[in-house]
Amino acid sequence: MPQKTDRLVTVFGGSGFIGRYLAQALFARGQRVRIAGREPRRAFFLKPLASVGQVQFAAADITDPTQAARAVQGSDAVINLVGILKGRFEAVHHHGAANVARAAAAAGVPVLVHVSAIGADPEAPSRYARTKGEGEQAVRSAFPAATIVRPSIAFGMEDHFVNRFASMARLLPVVPVIRGQWRLQPAHAADVARAIALAALDPRSHGGKTYELGGPQVLTMRELVGWIGERTGRGSKPILDIPDPIARLMAKLGGWLPGAPITWDQWLMLQKDNVVSESAAGFEAFGIAPSPLAAVAEGWLTAYRRSGRFAAKSPY
Template identity: 45%
Template sequence: MSKLVTIFGGSGLVGRHIARRLAGQGWRIRVACRNPHEAGFVRPYGVVGQVEPVFCNIRDDDSVAAVTRGADAVVNCVGVLDEVGKNTFDAVQAKGPERIARISKEMGVERIVHVSAIGADAESASEYARTKAAGESAVLEHRPDAVILRPSIVFGPGDGFFNRFGQMAARSPILPVVGAQTRFQPVYVDDVAHAAELAVRGKAEPGIYELGGPDVNTFRELMQYMLKVIHRRRAIFPMPFWMARIAAAGFGVLRFLTFGLFRGPISADQVAQLRRDNVVAEGAKGLKDLGIQPASMEAVLPDYLWRFRPSGQYDAIKDSAQNLKGGSGRAGFS
C-alpha cells in the first residue's frame, strides 16, 4: 500500500504545492485543515481517493491525533501573519507545532517536516518571530530527527505578498512601503515544496534549512520590479518606522473598538518584523544542499501578476499593436 502523509495546513499556499508533489510520487495525502469543505480543489492532485481534505484543529490533542494516526510522515505548514480570535501566535506557532511533534512521536510516525520562517528568533521584538522560534524548539525537543524549513518571503500564484501589493498598485497612485531598505530573499513556492517533498521521502538530512531565492533585494527594489511587471508607474512612499508604529497603533485601536471586524493593513508586530532583514544566514544549509536550483522572480512573476496590468492579459497585445502602427511602444504606464 502507498505511504500516507498528513499535511497540516495542506490547503494553504505552501501546503497545496507539497500535496501536489507528493501525490505525484504516489503518496496518499491527508490535507488537514480547518475548513475541509473549502479545500476540495486538492482532490484532483491525485487519482480518486488519493488526496483527501480532513478537518483538524491543531489547538486540540484529539483532533491532531485523529489525523495523525496511521501516517508515515507529517508536515506542518500552519502559521498566521495576524492573530484572529483563538488563533493567536502562541496557540498556532508555538503550541501547535509542539502538539504535532509530540503526538507524531507517540504514534511512531517515521518522519516530520516543520515549515517555519527565516527570522525565527526567541529574542526578537516581534511575537511572530518569537513564537516561530518557540515552535522550532518544541519540535526539536520531541523530534530531534525533524527537518525544519525556514523560507524567506514565498512567491507564486496565490501568494499574499506580490498579489497584495499588485492590487494596491492597481487602485492607488501611491504605494506606501514600511522598511524600504529591509532586505528580502524571495523564494518560489514550488522550491519550498520540493524541499519538503525530499524531506518526507527521506532525501534530506535532519536539521534546519534556510530557503531563499537567487536574488536579494530591498523592499523598495521588490516594489519597483513588481511595478515594472504590471506596467504601472506609482510613487513609492518609504514610510518611516515611527510613522508606521503610530499608524499601526491607530489600526489596533479601531480593531479593538470594532471587536475585530476592522483589520488594518499593518500591525505593530509586522512593523517590528520589518526592521530586520529576511535573508538566508551566512553558512546556513539551504536549497543548494538539497540539490535544488531556485527559480528567479523574473521567471515566475509575469505568469500571475499580469492581471494587475492596465489591460490585464491584453496588455502585451496592445503593445504589439502600437509597435505595428509605427509607435515607440507603450507611451506611458497607467
C-alpha cells in the same frame, strides 16, 4: 503517471498557499496524502489534482492534542505547515507545533517535517518570530529527528504579498512603502514545496537538520515594489516612502484595527531583514535551483496591466 506507493503523508495546513503546491509535489511522487485542517472542505479543490484514492481529508485543530493525535494515525510521514500572521500565535506556533510533534512521536511516525520561518527566534521581540522559535524548540524536544524548514517570504499566483502591491499599483495614484530598506529573499512557493516534499521522502539525508530557503535574489522592499510596478505597466507611478516615525505610530496606534496596513507585531518583524543566514543550508541541499521572481511572475501579473495579457511586454 507516477507510480503509487502505500506511504501516507499527513499534511497539517494543506489547504493553504504552500499546501496546494506541496500536495501536488507529493501527488507527483506517488504518495497518498491526508490533508488535515480545521475546515477540510477548504482543501476539496485538491481532489481533481490527485489520482483516485490518493487524497483524503481529516478534521483537525492542532491546538487540540486529541485532534492532532487522531489525524496522524497510520501516517508514514507528517508535515506541519500551519502558521498565522495575527491572532493566537502562542496557541498555534508554539503549543500547536508541540502537539503535532508529540502526536507523531507517540504514534511511531518515523518522519516529521516542521515548517517554520526565517527569523524564528525564542528571544525575538515580535510575537510571530518568538513563537515560531519556541515552536521549533518544542518540536526538537518532542521529535529530535524532525526536519525544520524556514522559508523566506513565498511568492506565487495565489500569494497575498506580491499581489497586494500589484493591486495597490493598479488602484492608487502613488504606492506607499513602509520600511523601504527592509531586505527580503522571496522564494517561489513551488520550490519551497518541492524541498519540503523531498525532506519528508528522504529522512536519511534530511532528518534532524534545519534549512533556510530563500530565492536567488535579495531585494529591498522598495526595489520589489518598483519591480512590480514595471511588470504591471505602472512603473511611472511614484513610490512614497513612509517615514519610520510615522509608520511606527500607525502600527502602534492603529495596527489593531481590521484592515490596518501594518500591525505592531509586523512592525517589529520589519526591524530585521528576512534573508537566509550565511551559514545555513538551503535549496542546494535538495538539488533545487530556486526560480527568480521574474521567471514565473509573467504568468499572473498580466492581470494587473491596463490591457491584461494583450498589453505590451515589459522590457525588464
